[in-house]
Amino acid sequence: MTILVLGGAGYIGSHTVYELIDAGEDVVIADNLQTGYMGAVHPKARFYKGDIRDEQFLDNLFNKEKIGAVIHFAANSLVGESMIDPLKYYDNNIYGTMVLLKSMVKNGIDKIVFSSTAATYGEPENTPILETDKTEPTNTYGETKLSMEKMFKWVSKVHGLRYVSLRYFNACGAHISGKIGEAHIPETHLIPLILQVPNGQREFIGIFGDDYNTPDGTCIRDYIHVTDLAQAHILAVKYLNDGHESNIFNLGNGVGFSVKEVIEVARKVTGHAIPARVSERRAGDPAVLIASSDKAKKILDWKPEHASLEEIIETAWNWHKNHPRGYSSK
Numbered sequence: 001m002t003i004l005v006l007g008g009a010g011y012i013g014s015h016t017v018y019e020l021i022d023a024g025e026d027v028v029i030a031d032n033l034q035t036g037y038m039g040a041v042h043p044k045a046r047f048y049k050g051d052i053r054d055e056q057f058l059d060n061l062f063n064k065e066k067i068g069a070v071i072h073f074a075a076n077s078l079v080g081e082s083m084i085d086p087l088k089y090y091d092n093n094i095y096g097t098m099v100l101l102k103s104m105v106k107n108g109i110d111k112i113v114f115s116s117t118a119a120t121y122g123e124p125e126n127t128p129i130l131e132t133d134k135t136e137p138t139n140t141y142g143e144t145k146l147s148m149e150k151m152f153k154w155v156s157k158v159h160g161l162r163y164v165s166l167r168y169f170n171a172c173g174a175h176i177s178g179k180i181g182e183a184h185i186p187e188t189h190l191i192p193l194i195l196q197v198p199n200g201q202r203e204f205i206g207i208f209g210d211d212y213n214t215p216d217g218t219c220i221r222d223y224i225h226v227t228d229l230a231q232a233h234i235l236a237v238k239y240l241n242d243g244h245e246s247n248i249f250n251l252g253n254g255v256g257f258s259v260k261e262v263i264e265v266a267r268k269v270t271g272h273a274i275p276a277r278v279s280e281r282r283a284g285d286p287a288v289l290i291a292s293s294d295k296a297k298k299i300l301d302w303k304p305e306h307a308s309l310e311e312i313i314e315t316a317w318n319w320h321k322n323h324p325r326g327y328s329s330k
Contacts (some may be wrong), residue, residue, distance in 0.1 A: 002026045002235060006052060006100070007073030008045065009036025012115060012171055014180050016071060016230040017042045023234060026063050027099050030057075031074070039327035040180045052096040058103035069111040069237050070095070070104065075145070078188060079119065082140035082199030093144035097151055105159045111240040113233050114150065118222075118250070118289060122148040128222075128292035131167070138284050149248070156246050164236040168251035169222040169230055169291045172269060173312040174319035181319025182226075183326030190222075191313060194263055195320045198272035207259050220256035220288045223296065225306035225315070233301040241243045249300065252291025253307045269313045270321075304309055 008029030012038070020027050027045040030052070041047050044066070050057035052074045061067075072080045075093045076082070079292040082089045091315040104112065115223060119142030122134045137143040163186045172191045174181030182192050209215040231252050239247070257265075260276075267274045306312060 001056035001068035002028055002029060004028045004061070004065070004067045005045075006030050006070060007036060007075070007115075009033060009038065009040050009047075010073055011182050011184070012226055013071075014042070014313055015175055016073070016165050016233050017045050018175055018180065019227065019234055020232040021045065024201065027104060028067065028108055030061060035076075035184070037183060037327035040183075040256060048109045052100045053092070055103055057256075058100060059107065062103060062107035062109060062242060067109050069113065069240060070100075070109060071113045071115075071233050071237065072100070073115045075115070075148075077117075077141060077145060079139045079141045080188065082144070083096050084316035088226070089140050094151070096218060097148045097306050100162070101151065101155050104161065110159075110161050112161065112163045113236040113240070114148065114163055114165045115233075116149060116248075117167045118167055118169045118252075118291065120149065122168055124273050124289060126205070126254065127288050128252075129250065129252055129292045130170060130292050131250055131295055139163060152246070154321060162244075163246045164227075165248045166232055166236060166251050167248065168229055169224055169289060172223050172224040173227065173306060175203070175227065175314045178318045181316065181323060183323070184322050185326075186281045190221075190259065191264060191266070191316050192320060194274060195317055196273045197272040199320060199324045201324065203275065205248035206275050207263075207278045208262075210278045210287060211244070211281070212287040214258055216258050216259040216260045216286055218259035218288065219285055220258045222254065222256055222290045222305065223309060223312055224252050224263070228304040228306055231305075232296060232300065232302050235302055239300055247299070249291050249296040250291040250293050251296055251302075252293050254276045254293055254306055255307070256288060256290040257309055262313075265309050266313050266317075269279055277311045286318050
């Protein structure tokens, strides 16, 4: 079976392609390279440059390749940007997914695994967060991802599409080989921002608020290694291939680390002092976000293999110190 990975030149998409290839799967990538990089594309995958908003492009691809399942990473994903330019997110994320589903239905492709987000929950009701908790996003990005999930639900009722939506928390780390890793412009994720200090790209790491109701006053987040996320997508494809019904799963380690704890582990891994400065809180930052992944572990038989924060940061540092500017070109 051939698997189509949309956004397979991006951070999580490229790591998923590497895991799929290692598992012996036949993989096709489609990416418009807006935020992805050719340097992240696995040499054994067939690559098509194109946009999911282009129905003709998708139809041609589906006619040329015998796609058995789709893994969908093709979306804009910056929370801050989504609040400044919400229509960009409605255009790419929602309209793009509508065009994709239209083409999938037309071409008889009925299985899709979707890269969703913990941002669909908004301010958490419980810790850890359950899949059954209320979904009230507090930003445009989370709202579009939730709308995409609902689109899958209604299309499945009418056209028989089956889907798995994977709501994950803080993706981090890099491939164990060091060949691919995290490269965003602008960078907004905590661990790569911290590692810019020992890489000589910033003088200090900023901490947004140290007066939260947490043990050390800084926000606590659930960090999940990108390779563990990739494995969950592969298991989700298998789940659909085995004939199971549509479903939604959280992906996280179920353990929270504070900003100060992450910085301290980065100091240990890099051997650098990594100065930190505290500034005002950011609006909309919950104190604690931790996932319950019990459902994914039970139903998908998912077992995170890289749960240690030290290992996560070691793999990230191995990538960033050797690729301080990310990939050399698009």
